[in-house]
Amino acid sequence: MKTLTTLSTLGASVLAAGVALFTLSGSARAAADLELWRLDCGSIVVKDLSSFSDTFAYKGESRTLTDSCYVIRHGADYLLWDTGLPAALIGKAPDLSQPLAPSLRIDIPTQLGKIGIKPDQIGIVGISHNHFDHLGQASTFAKATMMIGAGDWESLHENPLPFGVMPALVQPWMDGKAKIDPASGDRDVFGDGSVTMLAMPGHTKGETALLVKLPQSGPVLLSGDVVHFEEQIGNNGVPPFNIDRAESLASMERMNRIAKQLNAKLVVQHDADDIGKLPAFPASAR
Numbered sequence: 509m510k511t512l513t514t515l516s517t518l519g520a521s522v523l524a525a526g527v528a529l530f531t532l533s534g535s536a537r538a539a540a541d542l543e544l545w546r547l548d549c550g551s552i553v554v555k556d557l558s559s560f561s562d563t564f565a566y567k568g569e570s571r572t573l574t575d576s577c578y579v580i581r582h583g584a585d586y587l588l589w590d591t592g593l594p595a596a597l598i599g600k601a602p603d604l605s606q607p608l609a610p611s612l613r614i615d616i617p618t619q620l621g622k623i624g625i626k627p628d629q630i631g632i633v634g635i636s637h638n639h640f641d642h643l644g645q646a647s648t649f650a651k652a653t654m655m656i657g658a659g660d661w662e663s664l665h666e667n668p669l670p671f672g673v674m675p676a677l678v679q680p681w682m683d684g685k686a687k688i689d690p691a692s693g694d695r696d697v698f699g700d701g702s703v704t705m706l707a708m709p710g711h712t713k714g715e716t717a718l719l720v721k722l723p724q725s726g727p728v729l730l731s732g733d734v735v736h737f738e739e740q741i742g743n744n745g746v747p748p749f750n751i752d753r754a755e756s757l758a759s760m761e762r763m764n765r766i767a768k769q770l771n772a773k774l775v776v777q778h779d780a781d782d783i784g785k786l787p788a789f790p791a792s793a794r
Contacts, residue, residue: 540583542702542722544793546786547619549592550575550612552641552778553602560736562748571737573778575641577616578730579625580720582698586625587632588652589718589730590777591616594644594677616645623790632697634705636732636777637712638664639672650680655697655705657714658690670712671749691716708734708763710756711747717763719772724794727772728786734763736778 552573557566578589595615602609617627633652636642638660646654664675664682680686691714695705704719711733718730734756735741741764746756767774776782786793 539702539723540585540698540700541581542720542794543581544720544722544728544786545579545623545791546775546783546789547577547579547592547616548614548789549577549590549616549644550597550610550641552593553604553609553611555604555607555609559607559749560740560745560747562746562750562753565743565745572780573736574780574783575610575612576775576777576783578718579620579623579630580703582703585632585698586630587634587697587703588616588630588649589634590636590642590732591633591645591649593641595648597644610641612644615648617648619789623792634697634716634718635660636717636730637715639712639733640674640677641672642733643674643677646678647680650686653687653689654678654681655689655691655695657705657707657709657712657716658692659709659713661688661690661714663713670751690714706763706766708732708759710734710752710754710759711750713751715759719766719770722793725773727770728793729763729767729770729772729774731763731774731776733778734759735776738774738776738779738781 554571557569557571575592577592580587593610593612597610597612602611627649628651630649630652633646633649633654635656663670663673675682681688691705693707697703702721706717706719708715708717715732717732717734720728722728741760744757746753750756773785775785
């Protein structure tokens with residue numbers, strides 16, 4: 509009888525421990541508070557837009573592309589998505605004689621200061637791909653871990669370098685003085701499904717997009733350079749400087765399907781018409 513009582517007590521203890529563990533696990537998985545800001549990280553005047561089409565579209569057209577960066581607050585943690593154009597461009601007029609004429613009026617730390625965030629609070633720098641207009645101010649955040657597609661990290665070490673790649677912009681990581689985290693395939697950034705880097709190769713070997721599942725306003729899908737403007741989705745437009753045409757088209761289809769399936773707000777980062785899809789800085793989306 510005593511044995512049965514002991515076993516019963518032991519069983520109750522195990523059950524109680526299991527319930528406590530389940531409760532703790534559920535609590536740990538509880539959704540963190542999410543907040544997203546769009547930052548102004550420059551603009552690029554494209555003198556001849558036909559350079560963005562391998563099917564001879566856009567002849568005689570020019571366009572100004574936006575260069576956007578984004579800050580995501582996940583509880584007390586901060587992710588900076590892309591780092592825009594180099595701060596050295598501030599105060600310089602764009603050279604309109606060049607095929608691509610970048611310009612920048614304000615740096616990222618100044619904008620972060622306006623929303624009460626210090627550069628050292630950025631724990632992760634997520635990079636959609638390794639082109640200069642997305643890596644420009646990365647070194648300002650050398651204390652952060654850099655997440656970048658594994659293929660793009662490898663390309664930063666190639667000789668000769670691919671189009672648009674400037675390793676000097678990420679010198680702290682190249683020198684091993686800052687932590688690098690190359691991502692192969694999709695990456696759940698915080699481990700709770702709220703923020704996911706999505707593998708979207710084609711523009712570059714390791715191109716990625718970012719899905720942010722905001723609890724109040726709904727999912728936001730940040731395109732990286734899977735496309736540069738929205739009409740490329742409808743007309744299957746691929747720039748000739750993309751690494752792989754077939755992968756580009758497959759990634760465009762995947763991105764578009766994800767946006768539709770999740771009813772996500774697709775923000776094409778270089779499309780000036782997409783700026784209004786998110787609240788104007790310093791307001792945020794939640």
